[in-house]
Amino acid sequence: MANPEIDKNKKSCIIELHWLIGALVVVFFALFLSSTIFRTNNTTSISCHCAQGPAKYSEDVEKCCCDYETVNHLNKEVLHPVLQELVKTPFFRYFKGLCSINILGGLDVPVILNSHIGHSVSLNLSFSTLLDTSYVELMFLLATADSVPLLSYHVLRLQVKLWCDCPFWPDDGMCHLRDCSVCECPENEFPEPFKAQSHRRSSSNLVCLEENTEGAVDRTIDSKAFKGWVEVDNPWTNDDETDNAEMTYVNLQLNPERYTGYSGSSARRIWDAVYIENCPKYPSGEICPEKKILYKLISGLHSSISIHIAAEYLLDEASNTWGQNLTLMYDRVLQFPDRVDNLYFTFLFVLRVVTKAADYLDEASYDTGNPEDDLKTQSWVKQLVYNPKLKAACPLPFAEARLWKGQGEPDLMQQIQTHALMDCIGCEKCRLWGKLQVLGLGTALKILFSVNGQKRLGETLHLQRNEVIALINLLNRLSESLMLVHEMGPSLENVMGKQTSTPSDQPSMTGSF
Numbered sequence: 104m105a106n107p108e109i110d111k112n113k114k115s116c117i118i119e120l121h122w123l124i125g126a127l128v129v130v131f132f133a134l135f136l137s138s139t140i141f142r143t144n145n146t147t148s149i150s151c152h153c154a155q156g157p158a159k160y161s162e163d164v165e166k167c168c169c170d171y172e173t174v175n176h177l178n179k180e181v182l183h184p185v186l187q188e189l190v191k192t193p194f195f196r197y198f199k200g201l202c203s204i205n206i207l208g209g210l211d212v213p214v215i216l217n218s219h220i221g222h223s224v225s226l227n228l229s230f231s232t233l234l235d236t237s238y239v240e241l242m243f244l245l246a247t248a249d250s251v252p253l254l255s256y257h258v259l260r261l262q263v264k265l266w267c268d269c270p271f272w273p274d275d276g277m278c279h280l281r282d283c284s285v286c287e288c289p290e291n292e293f294p295e296p297f298k299a300q301s302h303r304r305s306s307s308n309l310v311c312l313e314e315n316t317e318g319a320v321d322r323t324i325d326s327k328a329f330k331g332w333v334e335v336d337n338p339w340t341n342d343d344e345t346d347n348a349e350m351t352y353v354n355l356q357l358n359p360e361r362y363t364g365y366s367g368s369s370a371r372r373i374w375d376a377v378y379i380e381n382c383p384k385y386p387s388g389e390i391c392p393e394k395k396i397l398y399k400l401i402s403g404l405h406s407s408i409s410i411h412i413a414a415e416y417l418l419d420e421a422s423n424t425w426g427q428n429l430t431l432m433y434d435r436v437l438q439f440p441d442r443v444d445n446l447y448f449t450f451l452f453v454l455r456v457v458t459k460a461a462d463y464l465d466e467a468s469y470d471t472g473n474p475e476d477d478l479k480t481q482s483w484v485k486q487l488v489y490n491p492k493l494k495a496a497c498p499l500p501f502a503e504a505r506l507w508k509g510q511g512e513p514d515l516m517q518q519i520q521t522h523a524l525m526d527c528i529g530c531e532k533c534r535l536w537g538k539l540q541v542l543g544l545g546t547a548l549k550i551l552f553s554v555n556g557q558k559r560l561g562e563t564l565h566l567q568r569n570e571v572i573a574l575i576n577l578l579n580r581l582s583e584s585l586m587l588v589h590e591m592g593p594s595l596e597n598v599m600g601k602q603t604s605t606p607s608d609q610p611s612m613t614g615s616f
């Protein structure tokens with residue numbers, strides 16, 4: 104028989120349990136809501152918190168909305184494999200070398216204008232004149248030189264070629280190693296649409312600069328080959344795609360960025376000039392908040408170049424043994440958390456730009472005259488820019504609307520001069536990769552600032568073929584550097600932390616391959 108007292112207790116117990124469950128549900132729901140709101144705020148705020156990075160490099164990727172571990176994972180699983188395939192395609196493996204100003208000796212600057220203009224202007228422009236002169240003033244200087252009529256921006260397109268001289272100081276090429284050189288190779292491996300019928304060079308002109316270097320160059324171009332690519336001036340880089348027999352295509356796959364032996368005061372002077380250009384307070388050691396983003400981008404690129412040098416280092420010149428110089432990797436990059444951080448920053452910056460221009464890149468023409476290859480290229484591009492894993496893991500690597508807040512847009516003249524400084528690199532292969540990656544950064548900035556109000560990016564953005572090639576190859580270089588830092592960082596940290604520092608050029612820790 105039922106005991107009414109026990110039944111009553113049971114009932115009140117059940118009611119209390121219901122209340123408890125109800126309360127728990129409410130608390131859980133409230134917690135869920137607040138965490139969602141917190142996360143939403145984080146993706147739109149520049150101060151989003153990033154999770155722990157590798158060992159010592161546990162600071163946040165500044166101004167990011169994607170944590171280190173996510174970036175590492177995403178890079179390894181998704182981006183790196185796709186990028187590796189993409190840069191091998193004919194479209195992305197040929198880069199057209201260019202320079203901003205062609206100087207023929209000393210500090211006197213005979214500037215050769217476009218051949219169809221037919222004028223040759225001789226100016227005495229010193230290093231300081233070039234650095235101190237604003238772009239508009241420089242145009243005026245050119246315009247008033249000799250009796251040349253007023254020159255428009257188009258007239259200012261200068262005759263360019265890959266191995267032009269430095270506009271700022273006499274070239275003092277310090278590269279002694281064969282591997283500094285870029286090799287020119289036969290025409291037959293070059294995509295047909297890239298070749299200009301009117302400027303085809305005889306194969307006798309195609310000489311290898313060094314007998315056994317691994318590069319390939321063809322100087323012919325065809326400005327009409329890529330109908331989808333608009334040939335307009337690029338304000339960031341002074342690039343142009345006009346017919347010019349002096350321009351040179353290089354097969355990047357055959358000219359890897361690696362140790363070349365280029366060093367000393369020549370290399371140091373370039374880096375110093377680039378940093379001063381983008382951060383005037385650099386020599387004093389002061390940080391430069393108004394230029395901080397540009398500084399971080401340059402520093403990230405510098406880290407990446409150093410990582411590649413260390414990853415493919417000539418360990419023994421006599422036996423031509425190549426391998427990893429881990430001491431150098433640690434000494435130049437890994438021991439400096441800010442340099443590692445800047446590498447991640449630059450990678451995320453370029454990645455954000457690529458995803459931002461996704462529709463544009465997807466719709467672009469990748470014609471090299473080989474439909475099969477071109478379809479593959481198109482497909483890899485799609486896999487890169489619309490990758491669902493990328494979207495899920497890193498929906499907004501950057502809140503770029505706030506990135507430049509209070510800093511103004513980067514200065515056009517700085518971009519041009521940084522690019523021109525690449526012509527002062529006394530090593531052809533370093534110059535090639537220096538130019539490509541600075542062009543890639545310039546293209547990233549151009550894309551970032553092309554968005555105008557509610558307009559679609561495609562309506563305001565016009566990219567040249569070389570810019571897209573530079574952008575994707577830059578992203579690939581950064582992606583490779585991230586892989587190396589992620590793989591080597593923690594173990595190197597352990598070993599090097601215990602060792603006394605050894606000179607970086609003596610590979611005390613190596614891994615040959």
Ligand SMILES: Cc1cc2nc3c(=O)[nH]c(=O)nc-3n(C[C@H](O)[C@H](O)[C@H](O)COP(=O)(O)OP(=O)(O)OC[C@H]3O[C@@H](n4cnc5c(N)ncnc54)[C@H](O)[C@@H]3O)c2cc1C
Nearest residue numbers: 361362363364365366370373374402405406412442533537
């Ligand atoms: C554009 C460019 C491309 C190059 N490409 C190659 C190449 O492909 N192969 C090759 O062998 N050499 C290349 N070099 C040379 C190479 O970068 C070094 O300059 C050279 O190896 C000498 O190194 P270093 O130890 O003197 O220091 P550097 O790398 O020359 O650095 C100079 C100074 O800059 C500061 N610094 C270094 N790294 C950073 C950073 N990430 N952020 C902020 N500050 C930093 C430090 O104070 C350092 O002392 C290139 C040079 C330039 C300018």
